[in-house]
Amino acid sequence: MLTFVGLGLYDERSITLQGRDALQEADRVFAERYTSKLVGASFEDVEAAHGVGIELRTREGVEQDPEPILAAAERGDAVFCTAGDPMISTTHVDLRLRAHERGIDTRIVHGTTAAAAASSLTGLQNYRFGKATTLPFESSHGGDGVPGSVIETIEANRERGLHTLVFLDIKVDDDREDYMTGGEAASLLAADWEATAPAVVVARAGSPEPLVRGDRLTELAGEDFGDPLHLLVIPGELHYVERDALVELAGLPADAGEDLLV
Numbered sequence: 106m107l108t109f110v111g112l113g114l115y116d117e118r119s120i121t122l123q124g125r126d127a128l129q130e131a132d133r134v135f136a137e138r139y140t141s142k143l144v145g146a147s148f149e150d151v152e153a154a155h156g157v158g159i160e161l162r163t164r165e166g167v168e169q170d171p172e173p174i175l176a177a178a179e180r181g182d183a184v185f186c187t188a189g190d191p192m193i194s195t196t197h198v199d200l201r202l203r204a205h206e207r208g209i210d211t212r213i214v215h216g217t218t219a220a221a222a223a224s225s226l227t228g229l230q231n232y233r234f235g236k237a238t239t240l241p242f243e244s245s246h247g248g249d250g251v252p253g254s255v256i257e258t259i260e261a262n263r264e265r266g267l268h269t270l271v272f273l274d275i276k277v278d279d280d281r282e283d284y285m286t287g288g289e290a291a292s293l294l295a296a297d298w299e300a301t302a303p304a305v306v307v308a309r310a311g312s313p314e315p316l317v318r319g320d321r322l323t324e325l326a327g328e329d330f331g332d333p334l335h336l337l338v339i340p341g342e343l344h345y346v347e348r349d350a351l352v353e354l355a356g357l358p359a360d361a362g363e364d365l366l367v
Contacts, residue, residue, distance in 0.1 A: 106203045107178035108193035111216020114311025116145030117154035123188075124214040128155050132181035135174050139164045139277045140195035141188035141219070144334055145312055157184075158245055187326045190218045214343040222310035223270055224334050226317050228350025231339065235267030240290050240337070250316070251297040257299070259339050266342035273335050284333035289320075291325035291337065301363040305338040305351065306330050319357030340365055355367075 113119025117198045120128070128134055136148060136159050148159050162174070177183040187195045192213060201211050217325070238258040246252050255271070262269045267293035273285035287306030294304070300323045308316040308330040316330055340351065343365040351357040 106181045106212045107174070107180070107201070107209050108184045108214060109197060109211065110184050111190040111218075112143055112151065112186050113216040114186050114189060114219065115142070115309070117141055117151045117313060118144075119143065120151075120155075120216065121214065122212065124216065125155055127184055127214050128157050128186070130182060131157070131184040133177040134159045134184045134186065135162055135240035135293060136160070136186045137167050137256070138188070139275065141275065142277075142334065144309055144332060165203050165285040166277070167200060168262050171203055174200065174205060175204060175209065176193075178204060179207065188216075190216045193218045193220065207338045211289060217311060219310055219334070219336055220270055222315075223307050223338055226310060226354070227271075227305055227317055227319075228354050229304050229338065229340065229347050230344065233266070233268055233344075233347075234270055235262030235265060235341070237272060239269040239272040239300060240272065240293065242285060242286065245274055245276065251293050252314040254292045256298050261340070262339055263341050268341045269339040271337040271339060275334075285335070286333070287330045287337055288326055288328050289306060289324045290335070291328075294337075294339075295322040295326050303340055303351075303365070304358075305340070305357070306336070307336040307338065308332070308334050309334065310336065317337050319351050319361070321358075321361055343367075 108331050110127050152159050189195050191197050204211050220277050233335045236258050240255055241248055259269045273290050276283040303320040304322050306325055331364045343362055346365055348362045351362055352359050
């Protein structure tokens with residue numbers, strides 16, 4: 106059996122009870138940190154809290170050399186865990202399909218997602234979100250500014266009146282971790298898209314004290330939102346309750362969202 110476990114959003118306590126049981130019952134536990142991370146805990150904290158040993162895998166170790174994970178699942182019960190949910194945004198469908206090709210049973214223990222938290226914290230209705238996109242570091246896509254595909258996604262959603270959730274790039278290697286900030290993301294979009302468009306930064310979703318801050322992109326570009334992880338939301342058309350939520354919960358200037366009211 107290969108069980109995919111979502112660890113939730115913040116620390117070693119964010120996991121569900123079902124996920125905790127899966128960790129503790131597994132013969133081997135694997136994890137990755139290149140798609141997301143628990144900002145309030147290390148994997149050592151997770152190990153200590155749940156009495157397990159976790160084998161950390163790199164991107165290459167998951168995508169190009171999954172044999173240790175699959176072999177462990179053939180011989181016994183293996184768990185593969187990620188922050189958030191293992192199949193939403195941090196998708197590992199390929200690994201699951203490889204397991205099925207070898208006759209290995211799989212199951213998923215879901216965790217809370219950043220997408221759900223962004224909707225809940227901002228007060229924007231989750232069924233009014235369109236396609237999500239990821240804003241990469243310039244060094245990640247080999248170009249300057251914002252890739253055209255990101256702008257195309259935002260504009261296509263806005264044409265349909267839908268909000269856009271923008272995930273921000275993460276670069277992790279053996280000796281360095283870089284996390285794009287809400288200020289960096291707002292600066293890039295202000296320069297390459299619409300400088301005065303309203304947006305909302307969500308920082309440390311799932312933590313005891315998340316930050317939700319709304320303003321025009323040019324204003325957000327100059328702010329420090331503290332520790333990672335950060336998300337950026339570009340609102341589409343706003344129901345008056347959504348507009349009021351952004352004003353009251355995110356501090357969006359009242360006039361910034363008026364043009365989006367329906």
